[in-house]
Amino acid sequence: MVNQNKLYYKICREQAGLTQEQAIVLLGIAEPATLSRYENGHAPVNPELAAEMVKVYRTPLLASWYVRHTNPGLAQYLPELSNPITDGDMTLQMELADDDITEVRKTVKMILRDGIVDAQEAEELKLNARTLRDVANKILSAATYLESREADS
Numbered sequence: 001m002v003n004q005n006k007l008y009y010k011i012c013r014e015q016a017g018l019t020q021e022q023a024i025v026l027l028g029i030a031e032p033a034t035l036s037r038y039e040n041g042h043a044p045v046n047p048e049l050a051a052e053m054v055k056v057y058r059t060p061l062l063a064s065w066y067v068r069h070t071n072p073g074l075a076q077y078l079p080e081l082s083n084p085i086t087d088g089d090m091t092l093q094m095e096l097a098d099d100d101i102t103e104v105r106k107t108v109k110m111i112l113r114d115g116i117v118d119a120q121e122a123e124e125l126k127l128n129a130r131t132l133r134d135v136a137n138k139i140l141s142a143a144t145y146l147e148s149r150e151a152d153s
Helices: 008-015 020-027 032-039 047-057 061-070 087-112 119-152
Strands: none
Touching: 008 032, 008 047, 008 061, 008 087, 020 032, 020 047, 047 061, 061 087, 087 119
């Protein structure tokens, strides 16, 4: 249910405090417009570059997100929830939760609009309930990270 058009690479770069120009140098990208194409979803990111982004942007959860969306066969073996390790992870976790909740809200409103829920819609509501639990876990994970970060200050 993740919005594939979301600019996760850009969000992670910005959370790391990097401009596109700085990231291009750190990632070893030769053509300046290439990073923009990656960030806007106009070009696929290869695994090597994704790994480099994870390091440069200090966002380990980006690796999990990348695998989930580029290799569904492997995605089934990844845990649904990963705890944030960095500020970038926490930000990405909240973005993913926001996208999921937005999609669930639209779907549930549409199903319940007429007050009648058929068998197929009931099944879809169950799937959306699972997604809401995943969203709650992502938010709880982000909150726990922020609380632990507070304790470190």
